[in-house]
Amino acid sequence: MTDYRPMQELPGKAGYKTGDVLVLVGELFGRGYANGMVDEARRLGMTVIGTTVGRRDADGSLRPLNAEELRAAEAILGGKIINVPLEAGFDMEAVNGQPSVAEQLKKARPDDWNTITFPEGFIEQARAAGTARFRSALSMVAAELGRQIPEGASVVFAHAMAGGIPRARVFMPLLNRVFKGTGDKFLASADFWQSNLGRLCDASFNEVTADTFRYLLEETAAIRTRNTTAGGRVSYTAYGYHGTGVLVGGEYRWQSYTPYVQGWAKMRLEQIAAEAFDQGIVATVFNCPEIQTNSSALFLGVEISLYPLLTAIRREAGEALAAPLYERCRQMLKEGETLERLLERADAYLSSPLLSELLDFAAWPQHNTGAQAEFMLAASAELMGMHADQKQLVCAELSRVVFLATGRLMVQAAWQPAGPVVWLNHDTIGQLLSGPMGAGIL
Numbered sequence: 001m002t003d004y005r006p007m008q009e010l011p012g013k014a015g016y017k018t019g020d021v022l023v024l025v026g027e028l029f030g031r032g033y034a035n036g037m038v039d040e041a042r043r044l045g046m047t048v049i050g051t052t053v054g055r056r057d058a059d060g061s062l063r064p065l066n067a068e069e070l071r072a073a074e075a076i077l078g079g080k081i082i083n084v085p086l087e088a089g090f091d092m093e094a095v096n097g098q099p100s101v102a103e104q105l106k107k108a109r110p111d112d113w114n115t116i117t118f119p120e121g122f123i124e125q126a127r128a129a130g131t132a133r134f135r136s137a138l139s140m141v142a143a144e145l146g147r148q149i150p151e152g153a154s155v156v157f158a159h160a161m162a163g164g165i166p167r168a169r170v171f172m173p174l175l176n177r178v179f180k181g182t183g184d185k186f187l188a189s190a191d192f193w194q195s196n197l198g199r200l201c202d203a204s205f206n207e208v209t210a211d212t213f214r215y216l217l218e219e220t221a222a223i224r225t226r227n228t229t230a231g232g233r234v235s236y237t238a239y240g241y242h243g244t245g246v247l248v249g250g251e252y253r254w255q256s257y258t259p260y261v262q263g264w265a266k267m268r269l270e271q272i273a274a275e276a277f278d279q280g281i282v283a284t285v286f287n288c289p290e291i292q293t294n295s296s297a298l299f300l301g302v303e304i305s306l307y308p309l310l311t312a313i314r315r316e317a318g319e320a321l322a323a324p325l326y327e328r329c330r331q332m333l334k335e336g337e338t339l340e341r342l343l344e345r346a347d348a349y350l351s352s353p354l355l356s357e358l359l360d361f362a363a364w365p366q367h368n369t370g371a372q373a374e375f376m377l378a379a380s381a382e383l384m385g386m387h388a389d390q391k392q393l394v395c396a397e398l399s400r401v402v403f404l405a406t407g408r409l410m411v412q413a414a415w416q417p418a419g420p421v422v423w424l425n426h427d428t429i430g431q432l433l434s435g436p437m438g439a440g441i442l
Contacts, residue, residue: 002270004254004361006245006423007409010431014415016156018045020232021149022411025086025216026160027052028076031400032293033239034160036407041156042078044411049148050077051141054085060100062087062133082148084140088208090123090130091166101126101200105168113174114195123200127207134212138219146223152230155223156414159216159238162262164208166200178259180300182374189259190367198261205265213238214272217281224281235282235414238273240266243364244289245425247308247315248350252427255350256365257290257302258358258372263365270421277420284417288406288424291399301376303395304383307346309426310339310398316430317438325401325442329394337386342394345386349379404441405429412437 022041027050028034041048052073054062064083065073074081091101098104098119108116149155165171174197177187192198217236224234242263243256260266269285276283292303310329314322330339349355354375358366387393406424409432413422432438 001362002242002267002274002421004423005419005421006425007413007418007428010428010435010437011409011413012416013437014044014412015233016041016044016046016154016411016415019047019150020044020154021047021049022156022158023145023149024048024050024077024158024160025212027073030293031403033288033291033403033406034158036403036405037156037158037237037411038077038079038407039404040408040411046156048077048079049145050074050079050081051086052081052083053087056092060092060102062092082141082144084137084144086134086137086141088130088134088161088212089164089166089204090126090207091168091204093126093129093133095122095125095129098122102167105166105170108168108170110170110173113170113192113197116170116196118196118200123203127203130207131211131215135215135219138215142219142223145220146226149223149227151226152232153227154233155227155235156411157216157220157234157236158410159213159236161212162209162239164201164204164206164265166204171197171201175298178261178368179298180377182370182377186370186373188368188370189261193261193367201261202264205262206268209262209265210268210272213269213283217272217276217283233282233415235417236273236276236284237410237414238269238283238285240269240285240287240421241290242266242270242287242421242423243361244287244305245423245427246289246305246350247312247426248347252312252425253350254361255305255355255359257299257305258366258376259368260299260365273420282414282417283420284414285421286406286410286413286424287421289402289426289429291402292393292395293399301380304346304349304376304380306395306398306402307343307383308350309401309429310394311343312426312430313401313433313442316427317434317442321433321442325397329397332387332389332392332394332397334386334388342383342386345379345383349376401433401441402429405432405438408432408437408441
């Protein structure tokens with residue numbers, strides 16, 4: 001069990017300089033958490049080297065990016081990409097003449113979700129094949145990195161792989177019922193998780209979100225040894241989620257989105273970092289606040305805990321610094337609605353007894369209940385409904401602040417992290433914004 005360890009003090013100024021390197025392990029597809037680290041590395045003058053997950057052709061085969069795709073991916077990254085497919089997971093692996101998980105599920109019907117089965121031992125075989133393919137590709141990437149990274153340079157390996165929902169149509173209607181369903185359309189996350197499809201998701205999440213971090217640590221050992229021996233620092237960061245400390249009822253309180261079924265994989269990620277840290281490897285999982293991105297749209301309600309960040313920034317950074325952000329957010333609301341009411345309604349949700357009953361750090365992650373799901377989704381709809389334009393949301397503006405702030409905190413803290421697992425809560429973001437290290441984010 002990981003101890004709850006929020007960042008209590010801002011990191012000291014890191015010593016990264018021109019010639020040092022940030023390696024992004026995972027591909028950028030839009031604006032999200034990893035952009036913050038890339039932006040911070042560029043701000044410090046570091047070289048940014050990217051990777052790609054590759055692309056699947058119509059026949060299912062995995063390939064590197066073509067010239068046009070590579071140009072587009074490098075434009076998003078703002079740096080060069082090593083064009084070796086680092087797709088994680090095993091849902092597309094055909095083994096021993098048996099079709100892949102994705103192929104086997106092509107004709108699966110959502111109504112049959114709790115009776116779907118796989119041949120005995122197949123998932124384990126597919127997972128082993130996916131691991132072997134990924135590690136082989138990662139070994140090639142590591143060899144190329146050894147040529148591109150100067151000897152003695154300090155390096156931050158930024159692990160940005162997460163998720164792992166198998167690529168089969170049957171999952172989306174089921175997950176919509178788990179995360180967005182109410183009444184007859186509600187599917188309890190515990191029931192889904194105990195099914196064969198749920199166990200498949202669990203194995204896939206572990207492989208993509210957590211085990212790829214272990215493979216990264218192992219496959220880059222030669223670079224780590226070479227560069228630390230020559231005087232550089234080599235560290236590894238990963239994005240975690242294990243609840244967040246937000247302002248509720250005027251005090252910072254740990255809370256979490258429910259049901260966060262990826263939570264078991266995130267705890268596995270924490271354990272991998274802890275084991276590495278004990279071996280003298282500088283590896284840290286930074287548990288970041290919830291944000292709203294294209295990939296998080298499935299988890300309706302996850303954005304509610306973002307709203308109190310406004311109050312936290314005002315409290316920690318001061319009225320003057322917070323004022324422009326408040327004004328931008330205020331302009332997003334419908335005529336007649338106020339930020340004060342928005343924040344009041346978010347606080348009422350987060351402090352509700354129904355939610356408190358489900359929040360137990362020691363028992364995290366919790367499964368949902370029908371009553372909790374209805375309450376959360378109604379609160380989310382009410383808060384969203386206060387906006388003038390559903391494409392211009394307060395939580396999107398606050399998400400931008402979060403990924404820029406956490407990226408800056410992670411790069412700076414990677415120089416000398418406090419431990420293998422650290423929480424970056426709303427108060428820490430507010431404190432960062434109050435000082436020179438947070439300049440330019442608001």
